[in-house]
Amino acid sequence: MALDVGQRDWPACTADAIFSANTFHIMSWAEVVMLLQRAAQLLPTAGVLAIYGPFQYAGQHTSVSNRQFDLMLQRPRSAFRHTGCIRGPARRTGRGLLLEADHAMPANNRVLVLRKAVRPGACLR
Numbered sequence: 001m002a003l004d005v006g007q008r009d010w011p012a013c014t015a016d017a018i019f020s021a022n023t024f025h026i027m028s029w030a031e032v033v034m035l036l037q038r039a040a041q042l043l044p045t046a047g048v049l050a051i052y053g054p055f056q057y058a059g060q061h062t063s064v065s066n067r068q069f070d071l072m073l074q075r076p077r078s079a080f081r082h083t084g085c086i087r088g089p090a091r092r093t094g095r096g097l098l099l100e101a102d103h104a105m106p107a108n109n110r111v112l113v114l115r116k117a118v119r120p121g122a123c124l125r
């Protein structure tokens with residue numbers, strides 16, 4: 001299905017898990033937050049949202065090539081996201097998405113694993 005995460009009404013669908021690759025640094029911040037909110041609504045309890053791509057940590061890039069790539073992105077819409085900035089909106093989505101794991105991947109990429117909380121207010125970290 002074609003999906004613009006920023007669209008008001010997503011097509012009716014169910015999902016056991018959601019995976020998105022190389023999108024968080026391309027879509028706008030508002031769209032990133034929208035994806036987190038919709039994923040939290042869509043996923044079953046303990047369901048997983050996995051996000052692959054490059055990220056910043058405490059304002060630092062993980063490599064020179066990542067910093068150079070980030071500088072080439074179409075601001076203000078696109079930019080490398082700080083993992084710390086993803087945690088907050090993810091958790092504040094009613095039944096929060098909690099950052100469960102952050103895996104290093106080749107080519108200075110990561111996979112962030114967010115899991116839907118088993119109950120409102122639950123927290124892993």
Ligand SMILES: C[S@@+](CC[C@H](N)C(=O)[O-])C[C@H]1O[C@@H](n2cnc3c(N)ncnc32)[C@H](O)[C@@H]1O
Binds near residue numbers: 004006020022026027
């Ligand atoms: C760098 S490409 C990644 C493509 C592929 N996932 C990959 O990993 O090779 C970024 C993708 O983000 C998609 N994208 C950007 N904004 C979007 C939005 N608001 N809703 C859905 N997809 C979006 C673009 O259509 C594009 O396919």
